[in-house]
Amino acid sequence: MTSSEVWDAATAAAYDADAAAQFAPGVLGPTVDLLHELAAGGPVLELAIGTGRVAVPLAERGLDVTGIELSEAMVAQLRHKVPATEIPVVVGDMATATAPGAGDYALVALVWNTLSNLRTQDEQVACFANAARHLRPGGRFVIELWVPPIQRLAPGEHAVPMTVSAEHVVIDTYDLLTQSCASHHYHHDPDGTVRSGVGHFRYAWPSECDLMARLAGLEPEARWADWDRTPFTATSPSHVSVWRKPQGVS
Ligand SMILES: C[S@@+](CC[C@H](N)C(=O)[O-])C[C@H]1O[C@@H](n2cnc3c(N)ncnc32)[C@H](O)[C@@H]1O
CATH class of the missing domain: 3.40.50.150 (Vaccinia Virus protein VP39)
Known part of the structure:
Protein backbone atom coordinates (compact mmCIF):
# COMPACT_ATOMS: atom_id res chain seq x y z
CA MET A 1 0.00 0.00 0.00
CA PRO A 148 10.11 23.90 0.24
CA PRO A 149 9.57 27.59 -0.64
CA ILE A 150 8.10 28.34 2.75
CA GLN A 151 9.89 31.71 2.92
CA ARG A 152 7.70 32.81 -0.02
CA LEU A 153 4.56 32.40 2.09
CA ALA A 154 3.26 35.75 3.30
CA PRO A 155 2.37 35.71 7.02
CA GLY A 156 -0.97 33.96 7.45
CA GLU A 157 -1.04 32.74 3.83
CA HIS A 158 -0.83 29.13 2.69
CA ALA A 159 -0.56 29.51 -1.13
CA VAL A 160 2.40 30.26 -3.44
CA PRO A 161 2.21 30.82 -7.24
CA MET A 162 4.91 28.50 -8.66
CA THR A 163 4.33 28.95 -12.41
CA VAL A 164 2.30 31.63 -14.11
CA SER A 165 2.24 31.68 -17.92
CA ALA A 166 -0.41 31.81 -20.65
CA GLU A 167 -0.18 28.03 -21.03
CA HIS A 168 0.25 26.85 -17.45
CA VAL A 169 -0.57 28.15 -13.99
CA VAL A 170 0.53 26.30 -10.85
CA ILE A 171 -0.46 27.35 -7.33
CA ASP A 172 0.92 25.35 -4.42
CA THR A 173 -0.81 25.28 -1.04
CA TYR A 174 0.96 24.18 2.14
CA ASP A 175 0.11 22.67 5.49
CA LEU A 176 3.10 23.46 7.68
CA LEU A 177 2.04 21.03 10.41
CA THR A 178 1.99 17.91 8.22
CA GLN A 179 4.64 19.00 5.64
CA SER A 180 2.02 18.39 2.97
CA CYS A 181 1.59 20.34 -0.23
CA ALA A 182 -1.14 20.38 -2.86
CA SER A 183 -0.08 21.51 -6.33
CA HIS A 184 -2.97 22.94 -8.33
CA HIS A 185 -2.33 22.87 -12.11
CA TYR A 186 -4.27 24.66 -14.84
CA HIS A 187 -3.19 23.88 -18.44
CA HIS A 188 -4.52 26.10 -21.22
CA ASP A 189 -4.38 23.96 -24.36
CA PRO A 190 -4.02 25.45 -27.89
CA ASP A 191 -7.65 24.53 -28.71
CA GLY A 192 -8.84 26.70 -25.83
CA THR A 193 -9.52 23.84 -23.44
CA VAL A 194 -8.50 24.32 -19.81
CA ARG A 195 -7.43 21.16 -18.01
CA SER A 196 -6.99 21.23 -14.27
CA GLY A 197 -5.71 18.77 -11.72
CA VAL A 198 -4.25 18.64 -8.25
CA GLY A 199 -1.28 16.59 -7.04
CA HIS A 200 -0.48 15.91 -3.39
CA PHE A 201 3.03 15.76 -1.96
CA ARG A 202 5.08 15.65 1.23
CA TYR A 203 7.99 18.07 1.32
C1 LIG B 1 7.40 13.81 -12.11
S1 LIG B 1 7.27 12.17 -12.75
C2 LIG B 1 8.98 11.80 -13.01
C3 LIG B 1 9.18 10.75 -14.06
C4 LIG B 1 10.60 10.64 -14.57
N1 LIG B 1 11.52 10.21 -13.52
C5 LIG B 1 11.07 11.96 -15.16
O1 LIG B 1 12.03 12.53 -14.65
O2 LIG B 1 10.48 12.41 -16.13
C6 LIG B 1 6.86 11.22 -11.29
C7 LIG B 1 6.73 9.74 -11.52
O3 LIG B 1 6.74 9.10 -10.27
C8 LIG B 1 5.89 7.99 -10.34
N2 LIG B 1 5.61 7.58 -8.95
C9 LIG B 1 4.87 8.27 -8.04
N3 LIG B 1 4.86 7.61 -6.87
C10 LIG B 1 5.58 6.48 -7.05
C11 LIG B 1 5.95 5.40 -6.20
N4 LIG B 1 5.53 5.35 -4.93
N5 LIG B 1 6.71 4.41 -6.70
C12 LIG B 1 7.13 4.45 -7.99
N6 LIG B 1 6.82 5.46 -8.85
C13 LIG B 1 6.07 6.47 -8.39
C14 LIG B 1 4.71 8.52 -11.13
O4 LIG B 1 3.89 7.48 -11.61
C15 LIG B 1 5.46 9.28 -12.22
O5 LIG B 1 5.78 8.44 -13.28
Whole structure:
Protein backbone atom coordinates (compact mmCIF):
# COMPACT_ATOMS: atom_id res chain seq x y z
CA MET A 1 0.00 0.00 0.00
CA THR A 2 1.43 3.35 -1.02
CA SER A 3 0.33 6.91 -0.30
CA SER A 4 1.33 7.98 -3.81
CA GLU A 5 -1.33 8.92 -6.32
CA VAL A 6 -1.34 6.53 -9.28
CA TRP A 7 -1.03 8.42 -12.55
CA ASP A 8 -3.81 7.49 -14.99
CA ALA A 9 -3.73 6.94 -18.75
CA ALA A 10 -4.77 10.51 -19.63
CA THR A 11 -2.07 12.00 -17.39
CA ALA A 12 0.52 9.60 -18.81
CA ALA A 13 -0.46 10.36 -22.42
CA ALA A 14 -0.07 14.11 -21.82
CA TYR A 15 3.10 13.79 -19.71
CA ASP A 16 5.81 14.39 -22.32
CA ALA A 17 4.01 17.42 -23.77
CA ASP A 18 3.17 18.84 -20.35
CA ALA A 19 6.77 18.31 -19.22
CA ALA A 20 8.27 19.73 -22.44
CA ALA A 21 10.40 22.21 -20.49
CA GLN A 22 12.06 19.30 -18.65
CA PHE A 23 12.92 17.67 -21.98
CA ALA A 24 14.63 20.85 -23.27
CA PRO A 25 18.32 20.17 -24.02
CA GLY A 26 19.43 22.85 -21.56
CA VAL A 27 17.63 21.03 -18.73
CA LEU A 28 17.89 17.39 -19.71
CA GLY A 29 21.46 17.56 -21.07
CA PRO A 30 23.18 18.45 -17.76
CA THR A 31 20.94 15.95 -15.92
CA VAL A 32 21.99 13.08 -18.14
CA ASP A 33 25.63 14.22 -18.23
CA LEU A 34 25.95 14.19 -14.44
CA LEU A 35 24.02 10.93 -13.94
CA HIS A 36 26.19 9.30 -16.61
CA GLU A 37 29.32 10.49 -14.81
CA LEU A 38 28.08 9.37 -11.38
CA ALA A 39 27.25 5.89 -12.70
CA ALA A 40 30.87 5.51 -13.88
CA GLY A 41 29.83 2.91 -16.44
CA GLY A 42 27.91 0.74 -13.97
CA PRO A 43 24.24 -0.31 -13.98
CA VAL A 44 21.63 2.31 -13.11
CA LEU A 45 18.28 1.94 -11.35
CA GLU A 46 15.86 4.82 -11.82
CA LEU A 47 13.12 4.97 -9.21
CA ALA A 48 9.87 6.38 -10.66
CA ILE A 49 11.21 6.07 -14.19
CA GLY A 50 8.06 7.52 -15.74
CA THR A 51 8.08 7.71 -19.53
CA GLY A 52 11.87 7.46 -19.62
CA ARG A 53 12.74 11.15 -19.97
CA VAL A 54 16.08 10.49 -18.26
CA ALA A 55 16.38 6.71 -18.62
CA VAL A 56 16.15 6.63 -22.42
CA PRO A 57 19.07 9.01 -23.04
CA LEU A 58 21.11 7.25 -20.34
CA ALA A 59 20.53 3.91 -22.08
CA GLU A 60 21.40 5.52 -25.43
CA ARG A 61 24.77 6.38 -23.89
CA GLY A 62 25.41 2.70 -23.30
CA LEU A 63 24.42 2.27 -19.65
CA ASP A 64 22.28 -0.63 -18.45
CA VAL A 65 19.18 1.05 -17.05
CA THR A 66 16.34 -0.55 -15.07
CA GLY A 67 13.30 1.17 -13.63
CA ILE A 68 10.74 0.92 -10.87
CA GLU A 69 7.48 2.71 -11.60
CA LEU A 70 4.08 2.74 -9.88
CA SER A 71 1.95 3.70 -12.89
CA GLU A 72 1.38 1.07 -15.57
CA ALA A 73 0.13 3.87 -17.81
CA MET A 74 3.49 5.67 -17.56
CA VAL A 75 5.31 2.42 -18.39
CA ALA A 76 3.02 1.97 -21.40
CA GLN A 77 4.21 5.38 -22.67
CA LEU A 78 7.83 4.33 -22.13
CA ARG A 79 7.13 1.20 -24.17
CA HIS A 80 6.31 3.39 -27.20
CA LYS A 81 9.99 4.41 -27.06
CA VAL A 82 11.94 1.33 -25.97
CA PRO A 83 11.12 -2.36 -25.41
CA ALA A 84 11.40 -4.11 -22.05
CA THR A 85 14.50 -5.91 -23.28
CA GLU A 86 16.31 -2.55 -23.44
CA ILE A 87 14.95 -0.88 -20.29
CA PRO A 88 13.22 -3.39 -17.98
CA VAL A 89 10.77 -1.93 -15.48
CA VAL A 90 9.26 -3.39 -12.33
CA VAL A 91 5.76 -2.03 -11.76
CA GLY A 92 5.62 -1.25 -8.05
CA ASP A 93 6.26 1.18 -5.25
CA MET A 94 9.75 2.67 -5.11
CA ALA A 95 9.67 2.44 -1.31
CA THR A 96 9.34 -1.34 -1.35
CA ALA A 97 9.70 -2.94 -4.81
CA THR A 98 12.74 -4.99 -5.73
CA ALA A 99 14.41 -4.74 -9.13
CA PRO A 100 16.46 -7.57 -10.65
CA GLY A 101 20.13 -7.07 -9.80
CA ALA A 102 19.40 -5.59 -6.38
CA GLY A 103 22.67 -5.10 -4.53
CA ASP A 104 24.71 -4.48 -7.69
CA TYR A 105 23.63 -1.05 -8.92
CA ALA A 106 26.32 1.60 -9.27
CA LEU A 107 23.72 4.35 -9.23
CA VAL A 108 20.14 4.68 -8.01
CA ALA A 109 18.48 7.89 -9.18
CA LEU A 110 15.27 9.59 -8.08
CA VAL A 111 14.89 12.82 -10.01
CA TRP A 112 12.53 15.74 -10.54
CA ASN A 113 11.14 16.05 -7.00
CA THR A 114 9.61 12.58 -7.00
CA LEU A 115 10.61 11.67 -3.44
CA SER A 116 7.76 14.01 -2.51
CA ASN A 117 5.22 11.72 -4.16
CA LEU A 118 5.62 9.51 -1.10
CA ARG A 119 3.38 11.36 1.31
CA THR A 120 4.50 9.98 4.65
CA GLN A 121 7.83 10.20 6.42
CA ASP A 122 7.80 6.42 6.95
CA GLU A 123 7.59 5.83 3.21
CA GLN A 124 10.31 8.34 2.42
CA VAL A 125 12.57 6.67 5.00
CA ALA A 126 11.73 3.29 3.41
CA CYS A 127 12.55 4.67 -0.03
CA PHE A 128 16.06 5.65 1.07
CA ALA A 129 16.50 2.18 2.58
CA ASN A 130 15.24 0.58 -0.63
CA ALA A 131 17.67 2.64 -2.69
CA ALA A 132 20.53 1.66 -0.39
CA ARG A 133 19.78 -2.05 -0.56
CA HIS A 134 19.86 -1.90 -4.39
CA LEU A 135 23.35 -0.33 -4.39
CA ARG A 136 26.67 -2.13 -4.58
CA PRO A 137 29.33 -1.09 -2.05
CA GLY A 138 30.61 2.31 -3.21
CA GLY A 139 27.43 2.89 -5.24
CA ARG A 140 25.62 6.22 -5.24
CA PHE A 141 22.08 7.38 -4.52
CA VAL A 142 21.23 10.70 -6.17
CA ILE A 143 18.08 12.71 -5.76
CA GLU A 144 16.86 15.95 -7.28
CA LEU A 145 14.40 17.62 -4.92
CA TRP A 146 12.82 21.02 -4.37
CA VAL A 147 13.50 23.01 -1.24
CA PRO A 148 10.11 23.90 0.24
CA PRO A 149 9.57 27.59 -0.64
CA ILE A 150 8.10 28.34 2.75
CA GLN A 151 9.89 31.71 2.92
CA ARG A 152 7.70 32.81 -0.02
CA LEU A 153 4.56 32.40 2.09
CA ALA A 154 3.26 35.75 3.30
CA PRO A 155 2.37 35.71 7.02
CA GLY A 156 -0.97 33.96 7.45
CA GLU A 157 -1.04 32.74 3.83
CA HIS A 158 -0.83 29.13 2.69
CA ALA A 159 -0.56 29.51 -1.13
CA VAL A 160 2.40 30.26 -3.44
CA PRO A 161 2.21 30.82 -7.24
CA MET A 162 4.91 28.50 -8.66
CA THR A 163 4.33 28.95 -12.41
CA VAL A 164 2.30 31.63 -14.11
CA SER A 165 2.24 31.68 -17.92
CA ALA A 166 -0.41 31.81 -20.65
CA GLU A 167 -0.18 28.03 -21.03
CA HIS A 168 0.25 26.85 -17.45
CA VAL A 169 -0.57 28.15 -13.99
CA VAL A 170 0.53 26.30 -10.85
CA ILE A 171 -0.46 27.35 -7.33
CA ASP A 172 0.92 25.35 -4.42
CA THR A 173 -0.81 25.28 -1.04
CA TYR A 174 0.96 24.18 2.14
CA ASP A 175 0.11 22.67 5.49
CA LEU A 176 3.10 23.46 7.68
CA LEU A 177 2.04 21.03 10.41
CA THR A 178 1.99 17.91 8.22
CA GLN A 179 4.64 19.00 5.64
CA SER A 180 2.02 18.39 2.97
CA CYS A 181 1.59 20.34 -0.23
CA ALA A 182 -1.14 20.38 -2.86
CA SER A 183 -0.08 21.51 -6.33
CA HIS A 184 -2.97 22.94 -8.33
CA HIS A 185 -2.33 22.87 -12.11
CA TYR A 186 -4.27 24.66 -14.84
CA HIS A 187 -3.19 23.88 -18.44
CA HIS A 188 -4.52 26.10 -21.22
CA ASP A 189 -4.38 23.96 -24.36
CA PRO A 190 -4.02 25.45 -27.89
CA ASP A 191 -7.65 24.53 -28.71
CA GLY A 192 -8.84 26.70 -25.83
CA THR A 193 -9.52 23.84 -23.44
CA VAL A 194 -8.50 24.32 -19.81
CA ARG A 195 -7.43 21.16 -18.01
CA SER A 196 -6.99 21.23 -14.27
CA GLY A 197 -5.71 18.77 -11.72
CA VAL A 198 -4.25 18.64 -8.25
CA GLY A 199 -1.28 16.59 -7.04
CA HIS A 200 -0.48 15.91 -3.39
CA PHE A 201 3.03 15.76 -1.96
CA ARG A 202 5.08 15.65 1.23
CA TYR A 203 7.99 18.07 1.32
CA ALA A 204 11.27 17.29 3.04
CA TRP A 205 14.14 19.59 3.89
CA PRO A 206 17.69 18.77 2.72
CA SER A 207 18.65 18.08 6.34
CA GLU A 208 15.80 15.57 6.65
CA CYS A 209 17.08 13.86 3.49
CA ASP A 210 20.54 13.64 5.03
CA LEU A 211 19.04 11.99 8.10
CA MET A 212 17.05 9.52 5.98
CA ALA A 213 20.23 8.71 4.07
CA ARG A 214 22.10 8.18 7.32
CA LEU A 215 19.35 5.86 8.60
CA ALA A 216 19.82 3.88 5.37
CA GLY A 217 23.57 3.56 6.02
CA LEU A 218 24.58 6.03 3.30
CA GLU A 219 27.28 8.70 3.55
CA PRO A 220 27.02 12.22 2.08
CA GLU A 221 29.16 12.87 -0.98
CA ALA A 222 27.86 16.07 -2.61
CA ARG A 223 25.07 18.61 -2.68
CA TRP A 224 24.62 21.09 -5.52
CA ALA A 225 21.85 23.51 -6.46
CA ASP A 226 21.41 21.87 -9.86
CA TRP A 227 22.81 19.40 -12.39
CA ASP A 228 25.49 21.93 -13.47
CA ARG A 229 27.01 21.66 -9.98
CA THR A 230 26.09 25.23 -9.06
CA PRO A 231 26.96 25.66 -5.36
CA PHE A 232 23.98 25.05 -3.05
CA THR A 233 23.09 28.10 -0.96
CA ALA A 234 20.48 29.16 1.60
CA THR A 235 18.29 30.50 -1.23
CA SER A 236 18.62 27.60 -3.70
CA PRO A 237 15.13 26.48 -4.77
CA SER A 238 16.19 22.85 -5.20
CA HIS A 239 19.09 20.52 -4.73
CA VAL A 240 20.86 17.61 -6.33
CA SER A 241 22.24 15.46 -3.54
CA VAL A 242 24.49 12.42 -3.67
CA TRP A 243 25.13 9.82 -0.96
CA ARG A 244 27.34 6.73 -1.18
CA LYS A 245 27.09 3.28 0.25
CA PRO A 246 30.35 2.70 2.10
CA GLN A 247 32.82 0.24 0.66
CA GLY A 248 32.76 -3.06 2.49
CA VAL A 249 29.01 -2.87 3.24
CA SER A 250 26.83 -5.31 1.33
C1 LIG B 1 7.40 13.81 -12.11
S1 LIG B 1 7.27 12.17 -12.75
C2 LIG B 1 8.98 11.80 -13.01
C3 LIG B 1 9.18 10.75 -14.06
C4 LIG B 1 10.60 10.64 -14.57
N1 LIG B 1 11.52 10.21 -13.52
C5 LIG B 1 11.07 11.96 -15.16
O1 LIG B 1 12.03 12.53 -14.65
O2 LIG B 1 10.48 12.41 -16.13
C6 LIG B 1 6.86 11.22 -11.29
C7 LIG B 1 6.73 9.74 -11.52
O3 LIG B 1 6.74 9.10 -10.27
C8 LIG B 1 5.89 7.99 -10.34
N2 LIG B 1 5.61 7.58 -8.95
C9 LIG B 1 4.87 8.27 -8.04
N3 LIG B 1 4.86 7.61 -6.87
C10 LIG B 1 5.58 6.48 -7.05
C11 LIG B 1 5.95 5.40 -6.20
N4 LIG B 1 5.53 5.35 -4.93
N5 LIG B 1 6.71 4.41 -6.70
C12 LIG B 1 7.13 4.45 -7.99
N6 LIG B 1 6.82 5.46 -8.85
C13 LIG B 1 6.07 6.47 -8.39
C14 LIG B 1 4.71 8.52 -11.13
O4 LIG B 1 3.89 7.48 -11.61
C15 LIG B 1 5.46 9.28 -12.22
O5 LIG B 1 5.78 8.44 -13.28
